[in-house]
Amino acid sequence: MRKAPWRIVGLGLLLGLAVRPSAGAPAPQDPGLKDLYFGEALYHAYQGQFFDAIQRLDTELGQYRGLDEPLRDPLHFHVHDAEFSVGDFELDYRMHHKAGRAIKAVLEGAVDESVRNEAAFRLARIHFQKDQLDDAQQALDRIQGTVPPAIKDDLELLKANVAMATGRPADAVRVLKQAHAGDEDAGFTAYNLGIALFQDGRTPDAVDQLDRAGVLAARDDAGLAIRDKSNLVLGAMLFEAGSLGRARQALDRVRLDGPFSNQALLRAGWAEASAGQFDRALVPWSILVNRDPTDPAVQEAILAVPHAYASLNLHGRAALLYGQALQTLGGQIDKVDASIASIRGGRFLEALVREESRQDETWVIRLRSLPGAPETYYLMELMASHDFQTALHNYLDLEDLQDRLGGWKTGLDAFEDLVRLRGRNYEPLLPEVDARFRALDSRMRLRLEQKRHLGERLQALLTAPRPELLATADERVASESLDRMEKSLGRSNRPDVAMLRTRISRLRGVLSYTLRTQYDDRLTAAWTHLNELNVQVEALERTYESFVRARQAATHSYAGYDETIAGLRFRVGAALQRVETLRTQQGRLIEMVALNQLQARREHLVEQQAQARFAVADSYDRAARASSGPEPPPAPAKAEEPH
Amino acid sequence: MAERVHSRRPWGNAPRVLVVALLCGLTGVAGGAEQKPSDKQQMRGLDEQIQEVKSDVLAIAAELSQLEEKLLYPSGTQVAVFIAIASNDTMRLDSVKLTVDGQLAAQSIYTAKELEALRKGGVQRLYVGNVATGDHQIEVLAEGKRDSGADFSRTERFPFRKDVKPKLLALTLGGTGAGNPPITLGEW
Numbered sequence: 001m002r003k004a005p006w007r008i009v010g011l012g013l014l015l016g017l018a019v020r021p022s023a024g025a026p027a028p029q030d031p032g033l034k035d036l037y038f039g040e041a042l043y044h045a046y047q048g049q050f051f052d053a054i055q056r057l058d059t060e061l062g063q064y065r066g067l068d069e070p071l072r073d074p075l076h077f078h079v080h081d082a083e084f085s086v087g088d089f090e091l092d093y094r095m096h097h098k099a100g101r102a103i104k105a106v107l108e109g110a111v112d113e114s115v116r117n118e119a120a121f122r123l124a125r126i127h128f129q130k131d132q133l134d135d136a137q138q139a140l141d142r143i144q145g146t147v148p149p150a151i152k153d154d155l156e157l158l159k160a161n162v163a164m165a166t167g168r169p170a171d172a173v174r175v176l177k178q179a180h181a182g183d184e185d186a187g188f189t190a191y192n193l194g195i196a197l198f199q200d201g202r203t204p205d206a207v208d209q210l211d212r213a214g215v216l217a218a219r220d221d222a223g224l225a226i227r228d229k230s231n232l233v234l235g236a237m238l239f240e241a242g243s244l245g246r247a248r249q250a251l252d253r254v255r256l257d258g259p260f261s262n263q264a265l266l267r268a269g270w271a272e273a274s275a276g277q278f279d280r281a282l283v284p285w286s287i288l289v290n291r292d293p294t295d296p297a298v299q300e301a302i303l304a305v306p307h308a309y310a311s312l313n314l315h316g317r318a319a320l321l322y323g324q325a326l327q328t329l330g331g332q333i334d335k336v337d338a339s340i341a342s343i344r345g346g347r348f349l350e351a352l353v354r355e356e357s358r359q360d361e362t363w364v365i366r367l368r369s370l371p372g373a374p375e376t377y378y379l380m381e382l383m384a385s386h387d388f389q390t391a392l393h394n395y396l397d398l399e400d401l402q403d404r405l406g407g408w409k410t411g412l413d414a415f416e417d418l419v420r421l422r423g424r425n426y427e428p429l430l431p432e433v434d435a436r437f438r439a440l441d442s443r444m445r446l447r448l449e450q451k452r453h454l455g456e457r458l459q460a461l462l463t464a465p466r467p468e469l470l471a472t473a474d475e476r477v478a479s480e481s482l483d484r485m486e487k488s489l490g491r492s493n494r495p496d497v498a499m500l501r502t503r504i505s506r507l508r509g510v511l512s513y514t515l516r517t518q519y520d521d522r523l524t525a526a527w528t529h530l531n532e533l534n535v536q537v538e539a540l541e542r543t544y545e546s547f548v549r550a551r552q553a554a555t556h557s558y559a560g561y562d563e564t565i566a567g568l569r570f571r572v573g574a575a576l577q578r579v580e581t582l583r584t585q586q587g588r589l590i591e592m593v594a595l596n597q598l599q600a601r602r603e604h605l606v607e608q609q610a611q612a613r614f615a616v617a618d619s620y621d622r623a624a625r626a627s628s629g630p631e632p633p634p635a636p637a638k639a640e641e642p643h
Numbered sequence: 644m645a646e647r648v649h650s651r652r653p654w655g656n657a658p659r660v661l662v663v664a665l666l667c668g669l670t671g672v673a674g675g676a677e678q679k680p681s682d683k684q685q686m687r688g689l690d691e692q693i694q695e696v697k698s699d700v701l702a703i704a705a706e707l708s709q710l711e712e713k714l715l716y717p718s719g720t721q722v723a724v725f726i727a728i729a730s731n732d733t734m735r736l737d738s739v740k741l742t743v744d745g746q747l748a749a750q751s752i753y754t755a756k757e758l759e760a761l762r763k764g765g766v767q768r769l770y771v772g773n774v775a776t777g778d779h780q781i782e783v784l785a786e787g788k789r790d791s792g793a794d795f796s797r798t799e800r801f802p803f804r805k806d807v808k809p810k811l812l813a814l815t816l817g818g819t820g821a822g823n824p825p826i827t828l829g830e831w
Binding site (some may be wrong): 042048051055058059062093094095097220388394398404405418546549561571572578582586589592593 | 682690697704710717757768807
């Protein structure tokens, strides 16, 4: 039993296409968004700008972790979401290591059971994607207790995937049998269970399961595609087992306009041919040969159709069709050669980095129609593969990083210029400003000291009244005059002097009376005046603080940046060099992989061409002999059979 | 309680099929799209290096953004204006124009992607600039279409006071009502 090269293509593509696309339905806005910068990170992430999203959120989380009182930061309302989100963004930006570290940090922190379980699930998913199966299983083993409802289905699928990948299909079957898929995912779960049963060696159960999956109702394209895929796989299994009739039935259920129709038509033809019914095999193959000749299934049909005619002893017709096949295959080889030349000329990479390619999610398909782009007919499967997609996206990421770093280099020049100009502006001004400020500062401090002293004295008067301290200027002058007069009277006891002394004493009494009777009012007035001064002092302090801030800002606007800018300039330069080197290496690798792929396809086409060439000659011989005598059996299959 | 981001994220697809090479084994497919193991190894080796360089560039970006903020928008004068769309509002926002103290500060015309990001709960930083401490005013003009298809054009003015710390102003567009969508101001 030969393994037919015509099967090379097709099912690999099936696997790629059978992934359910994201629902794409907009989730409602979180009404409780408390941190604007977290919201901003989401804004970038929702647009696929993961670099900006990570940068913003990383900065926010860094600031949050550095706070003495993190509860005062609005991010604390979302901190678990933010930590998961940054891991998600890093994963989407193809930074698995960093994403893993971010999620491990959540896992090891003091968090709720459900948060820890979600973190363990995410960690397991990363390990699984990186083929680190033991680590993935370890992470899954950490999940215990409450699992957030939102991840339940994905967790079951991941458990099944890990079980399959680690050679435990029975465990996968057990998990999938317990899975409660919604209507939307029913087809996927049913298909997955069929595959797990087959892997577990339970082929009859697998056949029954895939048979059920092949008739499930489907509402959308993804559901229809997985149903087609179930039928195609079922048909292939039954075909291998020799149940040609059941294989035909399963293959007939595959839609003619679906993504698996070419493979199904090809296999349906072989099912008929294997039963010796070449005339019936011609029905699906004749449909297939009129489809896109770059499709490998179509190319196989191009050879299978004349093979069927030859088997029906219609050698003249077979010879004619083999001739046409030769032409078609020659045309395809030319196309492959053109693609190879195009890639070697660097046009493949040029096309990949075009802006329109980045904007459009279906760019792989559109690439074929871009003017000046290389032929990518034979690279579609390769380009759909996970590793190649990662490599391509990495290449685009490196392009983006190169642009950013180039921009930053220019930006640093501008910053340096800005700092220099600010320095030139401020440096001559500041000494004079500082000198004036120092003079004003001394005066201000003196006045404030005076005010403080007055306040203290008034405070003292509340407990130990001293009316003379509240005398007016006139009263003080009068009191001093009385002192002087009294002093000038000396110690004389003359009557006129005694009379003067009495008068002075009376006047002093008047003064004293006034001071004592008005003391309370005067004290109140003094407090009022002092408080009125407070308003002025506060305004003065505000101006003072504002000046100090402005003065500091002036210095901060140009001083102390040289080292930072020089350090950044060095790091930007080094990163730019690394990015350029990696980009070149990545580009070369992409080209090399594409070229290897095209070379392999070319070799296969050349092989098919050789078969066709031989078959043309053989068919002409047989046609000639048929016209002159009895017919020997046809030559061994020129179109290779699947068994 | 905020919904987990992963469940509302539009990016990334969770695989819905078992990742097995079973089909290849089952049907004898040699795997046309498969790359050689050495190619795979090289790709993965490069991938590791690219992850490292991405990490470095992100660290540089963070430091540069701090430098930019210190040089261009010091906290004493910084004012930032953010735009969000009210939850469940499905209006089609076409453009927003912002003036600060009568001077045009920013205007934005929204692409489908940006609008979708706003509808999903993202917040756009529309403007970052500098103002002196004291009283100021922003004016916002939002234009677009309501669910009914009717055009709307709404202008609102909001006074605000700038203190010593950075001022963050968040404008939320839309909400209930059939007429012009309201614009509300929140301060952070």
